[in-house]
Amino acid sequence: MAQFSKDQVKAFIKDNNLKTMDDVQSALKELFAETLQSMLEAELDSELGYKKHEITNKETSNSRNGKTKKTIISEYGELDIEVPRDRNGDFEPMIVKKHQKNVTGIEDQIIAMYSKGISTRDIQDHLHQLYGIEVSPTMISNVTNKIVPIIKEWQNRPLQSVYAVVFMDAIHYKVKQNGAIVNKAAYMVIGIDLDGNKDVLGMWIGENESSKFWLSVLNDLKNRGVQDILINCVDNLKGFTEAIGASYPKTDIQKCIIHQVRNSTRYVSYKDLKKVTADLRPIYKAVTEEAAKLESDRFEEVWGSKYPLIVRSWRNNWDELATFFKFPPEIRKLIYTTNMIESYHRQLRKVTKGKSIFPSDEALLKMLYLATQDVIRKWTGRVQNWGQILLQLSVFYPDRIKHHLP
Structure with a gap:
């Protein structure tokens, strides 16, 4: 030049x-x-x-x-x-x-x-x-x-027909709407396919978290090709079980143990907090469901009169809390909490922490999408011990995954 x-x-x-x-x-x-x-x-x-x-x-x-x-x-x-x-x-x-x-x-x-x-x-x-x-x-x-347009194409892309495990949770933000500042929920879904790879299946912006909106999310997954979910891991939102059952009636539901413990300790005075937390631990650390029920009875004997709401909560949610007991340790470790999606949320919060208020749903969606793509790029390997996990799933769900295995 x-x-x-x-x-x-x-x-x-x-x-x-x-x-x-x-x-x-x-x-x-x-x-x-x-x-x-x-x-x-x-x-x-x-x-x-x-x-x-x-x-x-x-x-x-x-x-x-x-x-x-x-x-x-x-x-x-x-x-x-x-x-x-x-x-x-x-x-x-x-x-x-x-x-x-x-x-x-x-x-x-x-x-x-x-x-x-x-x-x-x-x-x-x-x-x-x-x-x-x-x-x-x-x-x-x-x-x-x-x-x-890229987000819309990504959000509407076809999905796999069967997912071994799906995690569902929402993260909350403040967004301007019609001149007012309102609370919005970003509904997130992570799926683990039969190859052991995890992916964010989509994100939806809606009003405060509700089982009705989650039902629309599940129906969207079905419309995009998801025919079956073996295990669905969720928090303790009321109505979640009914929403999942309406779309995927065969799916096993695992409510997050950590969320259940957190919700239980909300009722506990500070002086009892360590003791109550310690006495709850043997319930979800039990080897079998029968052993867990015995530990639950012991907890009620000690704390039932002082904290009846804790006992009632565990009894009412037991069917979904105890799902993981029927599986071996490798699957238990994967599903008994929603840590996988909470870890993803922590990475999103690192990006969005500087934004106290978003000017619109679209602005929030753009930032979450770009941050999500950064996260997904780091998900390069399969879930740990996936070979063993898939073998065990083929025993528990033979008719539902046999056509999708080599």
Whole structure:
């Protein structure tokens, strides 16, 4: 590439009265825009084979000069340029294509920073301080909006017909809606397929968590091809059992033991907390369900009169809490808590912690999707001991998975 001579550089500095780095950046921005504009016009001249051409344009009101006005991102920030068009619309510029809004890698950087939970203002500051680029909030929003169709395609992709284990839980955020700030739930589903690979099957934004909305999530999974779920791990939300039973009546439900313990200790005074927690442990650490029931009876003898609500809660939820007792240790360890999806939520919170309020459901969905893709990229291996787990599942559910095994 040809270089400017020292005399040309001195003339450039003098003609543009450059005194600061901001002056240099501004002058280079204008020079880049003028050069780009000239290249576009030269490209059209070369295509048509003559200098004086009459061109009309259907994309802009500036039809007299036949140019399309557009704003693009460059190394120097946002540039307003005019892209020439021929009268027939056959000419497609190669330098700045018809729908191109970016002529640099800055767009990828914006999306990468957005996926880490960096605010619009901080993205602006970063690009300005590091590159001297001025980018407006509107441009940042337009760049991140490009992933919305990708999210919709991902959210509606076909799923596998059978999942060995599915984890369901919601994470809560504050979102602006009709001028008010409301609580919204992001409904998340993680599935482990018969190959032992885990994936986020989808995310849905709705009002505060409810079994009715979870039913719509389950129906969506069914519409996307999920015919059967062997084991569904959930927290202790009221109505979860009925919602799962309505969509997947054969599915075994495992309510999270850790959630049950947390809910139990809500009723306990601080002075009894350690003792109650210690006396609950033998119940879910028992070797068999029968042994667990005996430990439950012992707990009631000691604490039943003082904390009857704890006893009642364990009795009422026992069928779903005790599901894991029928499985060997490898499966028990996998399903007795919802730790897998809670770990995923912790990674999402690292990204979203800087956002106390989201301006819209779409803004929340964009950030959660980008953060999720970062998480999924790290899920490269199968679930630990999957060979042994699959063998055991084939014994417990022979008719439901035999057609899906090699």
